[in-house]
Amino acid sequence: MLTDEEKQEIEKHIAIYPQKRAACIEALKVVQKKRGWVSDEMLKHVAEYLEMTSDELDSVATFYNLIFRKPVGRHVILICDSLTCWIMGYESLLSHLSDKLKIGLGDTTEDGRFTLLPIPCLGDCDHAPVLMIDEDLHRNLTPEKIDKILEQYK
Amino acid sequence: MEKPLTQHIRADREPLSLKEYEKVGGYQSVRKAIKELDPGKVVQIVKESNLKGRGGAGFPTGVKWGFMPPSEKSEHPRYLCANADEMEPGTFKDRLLMEGNPHQFLEAIITSSYAIQADVAFVFLRWAYKISARAIEKAISEAYDAGYLGKNILSSGYSLDLHLHTSAGRYMCGEETGLLNALEGKRATPRAKPPFPQVSGLFGKPTIVNNVESLCCVPHIVNNGPDWFKKLSYTEDGGTKIYGVSGKVKKPGLWELPMGTTLREILEEHAGGMQDGLTFRGVIPGGASTDFMVKEHMDVKMDFTGPTKVGSRLGTGTMIVLDDKTCPVGLLHNLQHFFAQESCGWCTPCREGLPWIERILLALEKGEGRQEDLDILAMHCKYLGPGNTFCALAPGAMEPLQSALKYFKEDFEKHIQEKGCPWRS
Numbered sequence: 001m002l003t004d005e006e007k008q009e010i011e012k013h014i015a016i017y018p019q020k021r022a023a024c025i026e027a028l029k030v031v032q033k034k035r036g037w038v039s040d041e042m043l044k045h046v047a048e049y050l051e052m053t054s055d056e057l058d059s060v061a062t063f064y065n066l067i068f069r070k071p072v073g074r075h076v077i078l079i080c081d082s083l084t085c086w087i088m089g090y091e092s093l094l095s096h097l098s099d100k101l102k103i104g105l106g107d108t109t110e111d112g113r114f115t116l117l118p119i120p121c122l123g124d125c126d127h128a129p130v131l132m133i134d135e136d137l138h139r140n141l142t143p144e145k146i147d148k149i150l151e152q153y154k
Numbered sequence: 155m156e157k158p159l160t161q162h163i164r165a166d167r168e169p170l171s172l173k174e175y176e177k178v179g180g181y182q183s184v185r186k187a188i189k190e191l192d193p194g195k196v197v198q199i200v201k202e203s204n205l206k207g208r209g210g211a212g213f214p215t216g217v218k219w220g221f222m223p224p225s226e227k228s229e230h231p232r233y234l235c236a237n238a239d240e241m242e243p244g245t246f247k248d249r250l251l252m253e254g255n256p257h258q259f260l261e262a263i264i265t266s267s268y269a270i271q272a273d274v275a276f277v278f279l280r281w282a283y284k285i286s287a288r289a290i291e292k293a294i295s296e297a298y299d300a301g302y303l304g305k306n307i308l309s310s311g312y313s314l315d316l317h318l319h320t321s322a323g324r325y326m327c328g329e330e331t332g333l334l335n336a337l338e339g340k341r342a343t344p345r346a347k348p349p350f351p352q353v354s355g356l357f358g359k360p361t362i363v364n365n366v367e368s369l370c371c372v373p374h375i376v377n378n379g380p381d382w383f384k385k386l387s388y389t390e391d392g393g394t395k396i397y398g399v400s401g402k403v404k405k406p407g408l409w410e411l412p413m414g415t416t417l418r419e420i421l422e423e424h425a426g427g428m429q430d431g432l433t434f435r436g437v438i439p440g441g442a443s444t445d446f447m448v449k450e451h452m453d454v455k456m457d458f459t460g461p462t463k464v465g466s467r468l469g470t471g472t473m474i475v476l477d478d479k480t481c482p483v484g485l486l487h488n489l490q491h492f493f494a495q496e497s498c499g500w501c502t503p504c505r506e507g508l509p510w511i512e513r514i515l516l517a518l519e520k521g522e523g524r525q526e527d528l529d530i531l532a533m534h535c536k537y538l539g540p541g542n543t544f545c546a547l548a549p550g551a552m553e554p555l556q557s558a559l560k561y562f563k564e565d566f567e568k569h570i571q572e573k574g575c576p577w578r579s
Contacts, residue, residue, distance in 0.1 A: 016317050017338075017357075019338065019339070019357065021338075021339045022337065022339040023339060024339040025321065025322050025339055028322070029320075029322060050339075059341060060339065060340060063498075064321070064322035064323055064324050065322070065323035065324055066281050066322045066323040078282070081488070081491075081492075082243040082244070082488070082492055083243045083244050083438075083442055083485065083489055084400040084474055086484075086485070086488045087402065087474070087477075087480050087485070088400075088402070119282065119323070120243065120325060120492055120495070120496060121241060121242070121243040121245070121442075121492075123240050123241070123245060123280070123282065123283065124246055125244055125246045125400035125406070125472070126246060126398065126399075126400050126407045127406075128406075132282060135284045137284070
C-alpha cells in the first residue's frame with residue numbers, strides 16, 4: 001500500500017497538472033525514493049491511485065531509464081558510457097569497477113551495497129570520465145580516485 | 155568582448171542569489187516587458203534579433219513564437235516549456251547556465267512567457283542534473299516571494315506559474331513533442347505534425363518549447379535591443395554562442411564567444427589544441443547528431459550556415475574531438491549503441507535499423523567484418539535519413555556515420571583486412 005506520506009507527495013504533483021495521470025512519472029519516483037525500486041505490487045497501487053491500468057503505467061515505467069522495476073542495491077552507480085567518456089577512459093574505469101565489485105553492468109553486489117548501471121552522457125564532458133553514485137556526480141575519474149570515492153558509500 | 159549570458163557566472167558556479175542577481179541588473183527585462191511593451195512587441199523584438207534555437211535545430215525563436223494563435227482568440231492555459239533535457243552526447247552547456255545563474259534562466263522564462271502570453275511554464279530538466287535542480291528550485295521559491303512569479307506579477311495583471319519537472323531519463327524527452335508526451339505522463343514518443351505544438355501542444359493547448367540557451371538570450375535582447383544582439387555576432391545569425399570542447403584537447407571547457415567564431419579559434423585558442431603527442435583527426439561539432447568536420451574545415455565560421463556548407467551543422471555547438479589514438483569505428487559503435495538504446499521504437503526504420511548498424515560496427519571491431527558491411531552501412535545512411543523516420547533521432551544518428559564513412563573509410567577497411575581493430579592490437 002502507498003503510505004500517507006507517499007500519497008501526500010503524489011498529491012502535490014497531481015495538483016500541478018490538469019490530468020491525474022500526468023503525475024505518474026513523479027509518483028513512480030516517490031515510491032522509488034523510499035523503497036529503492038518499483039515492485040509489481042506498488043505499480044498496481046500507483047496505477048489505481050492515478051486511475052490508470054497497471055499495463056498503462058508499466059508501459060511508462062519501463063520506458064524511462066531511471067525507474068527501476070527490479071530491486072537495486074543500497075547505492076546505485078550510474079557510469080556514463082557515452083562518447084566523450086568513452087574517449088577519455090570509460091572502458092578501463094568500467095573494468096576496474098567490475099573487478100573491484102565483482103559485478104558487471106546491470107548487476108548488484110552480493111552484499112547488496114552497489115548496483116552498477118550504464119547511463120547516457122551525463123553532460124559534464126569537460127570533466128570526463130564521470131559517473132554518479134545516487135545523487136552525487138563524480139568527475140575527472142581515475143581507477144585510484146574511484147577506490148576512495150566508493151569508501152564514502154557504506 | 156561582451157558575454158551577456160555568462161558574465162556573472164562564477165568560476166566555481168556558485169549560483170547568484172536573487173539579491174546578487176538584482177544588484178547586477180537582474181529581472182530588468184521582466185519590468186521593461188511587462189510595464190512598457192505589448193506582448194506582440196516583445197515577439198517582434200526577438201524576431202528582429204535573429205535569435206535562432208540553440209538546442210540544435212536553429213529555428214528562429216521569434217518566428218516560432220509567432221506561430222501561436224493570438225492570446226485573446228486561443229484556448230487557455232497556454233504553456234511555455236523550457237527544454238532542459240540536455241542529453242545529447244557531448245553537450246554540457248545548458249548545465250552551466252542553470253547551475254551558475256538560475257535566476258537569469260527564470261527571468262528568461264518569465265519574459266518569454268509574457269511575450270507569448272503563457273499562463274503556466276515548465277522547466278523540463280533531465281533527472282541527472284541534480285545540482286541544476288537544487289539551484290532552480292531555490293530560485294523559483296525566491297522569485298515567487300519577490301513577486302516575479304504567481305498572480306499579478308509586479309502589479310501588472312499578468313500571472314504566471316512555473317513548475318520544475320525532473321523526468322526519469324530518456325533521450326527522446328529532448329524531442330519537442332516527445333517532451334510534451336513525457337510531461338503528460340506518457341512514453342516520450344514523438345507526435346505527428348501538424349498540428350504543431352504552437353497550436354495544439356501540452357494537453358492540447360497552445361505551447362512553445364524552447365532550449366535553455368535560446369531562452370537565456372531573451373532578457374538581454376529585450377534590455378539592449380535587437381541591433382545590439384545582432385552586433386554581438388561575427389555573422390548574420392544574432393548573438394553569442396556557448397561553444398564547448400571535449401575529448402583529448404589540452405583545456406576542455408565552455409566559452410561564450412561571438413556567434414560565427416571559427417573552428418580553429420575554438421579548438422586551438424580556447425581548447426588549447428591537442429594534448430601532447432596526439433594528432434587531430436576530426437571533430438563532431440555540435441553534439442553526437444552532427445557530421446564530422448576535418449582539418450580542411452578549420453576556418454569555417456561556426457554559425458548556422460557555415461558548417462552546412464561543408465556538410466555539417468552547428469547543432470548544440472559543443473564539440474567532441476577525435477584524436478589519432480582513438481579508433482573512429484569504435485567511436486561510431488559507441489555512438490550508434492547510444493542511439494539504438496535511446497530510440498523510442500515508435501517507427502520501424504529507427505527501431506530496426508539502429509540495432510542493425512550497432513551490430514555491424516561491433517562485428518567490425520571484433521574482426522568479423524565483411525566488405526559488404528560497408529555497403530549495408532551506407533544503405534542505412536540513406537534509409538534512416540531525413541524524410542524516412544518519424545522524428546530527427548535516426549537522421550541525426552546517421553550524420554556522424556555517413557561522414558565517418560567519407561573521411562575515415564580506410565580505417566573501416568583496415569578493420570576488415572586486418573580482421574580486427576588496429577587500435578586494440
